[in-house]
Amino acid sequence: MPSLFQRLFARTPMARSTRAYEFALSQITLPPEPWVLDIGTGQGYGAAFLSRALPDAHVVSMDVRVGCIRWEELKTGPRPPMVVQASAPYMPFAHQCMDLVLAVMTFHCLPEPQRVLEEAARVLRPGGTLVLADVDGHHPIARPFEWVEHLFISPLTHAYTAEELEAMLRKAGFTHITFRKRPGREKGFLMWTIARLPSPA
Numbered sequence: 001m002p003s004l005f006q007r008l009f010a011r012t013p014m015a016r017s018t019r020a021y022e023f024a025l026s027q028i029t030l031p032p033e034p035w036v037l038d039i040g041t042g043q044g045y046g047a048a049f050l051s052r053a054l055p056d057a058h059v060v061s062m063d064v065r066v067g068c069i070r071w072e073e074l075k076t077g078p079r080p081p082m083v084v085q086a087s088a089p090y091m092p093f094a095h096q097c098m099d100l101v102l103a104v105m106t107f108h109c110l111p112e113p114q115r116v117l118e119e120a121a122r123v124l125r126p127g128g129t130l131v132l133a134d135v136d137g138h139h140p141i142a143r144p145f146e147w148v149e150h151l152f153i154s155p156l157t158h159a160y161t162a163e164e165l166e167a168m169l170r171k172a173g174f175t176h177i178t179f180r181k182r183p184g185r186e187k188g189f190l191m192w193t194i195a196r197l198p199s200p201a
């Protein structure tokens with residue numbers, strides 16, 4: 001059951017990070033009819049956006065708590081997202097079934113982060129892409145963000161630096177790793193990590 005603070009926070013514009021999903025899609029290419037997994041789907045605004053922006057995609061919305069999803073308010077595409085309740089380190093999906101795995105404003109609070117990346121590598125097809133959009137651990141807001149999260153949301157929160165993420169991603173088997181900021185917002189706190197698995201030989 002989400003706490004009162006989590007339910008109140010979920011109603012704020014900050015929680016509606018559709019633009020972070022939009023920028024993620026602008027940075028990658030996908031095959032036709034891709035399978036897309038949104039880890040930590042929250043209220044579902046991002047997943048609904050994915051189903052509109054990628055009308056031929058199969059979008060899977062995964063969250064450890066699905067009580068915050070507000071499907072009745074969301075405008076979805078022709079194939080509404082499928083909802084799965086599960087914890088990110090233990091994804092209930094077959095090997096090599098996804099083309100894209102996303103975690104927007106979510107990776108910072110996940111338990112067993114190395115295992116989450118290994119699970120993402122397991123469920124992605126060869127050449128598949130993982131995108132993490134999250135608070136840049138080098139940004140001045142990173143430590144205050146962690147303090148507030150520790151007080152009100154999760155004791156697990158950690159704003160990862162690019163160096164920390166790169167080491168963990170390489171260990172999980174990702175090879176092509178890049179870090180992006182939105183053009184014109186290079187000093188912004190959001191950082192997109194784009195990591196790909198090696199393509200089939």
Ligand SMILES: C[S@@+](CC[C@H](N)C(=O)[O-])C[C@H]1O[C@@H](n2cnc3c(N)ncnc32)[C@H](O)[C@@H]1O
Binds near residue numbers: 018043046063109
């Ligand atoms: C800040 S919200 C991000 C929501 C959405 N991605 C967005 O950007 O609007 C973080 C989400 O991660 C979810 N979460 C936390 N721990 C999780 C876990 N172990 N497995 C899956 N989701 C988890 C929370 O329930 C919450 O919905």
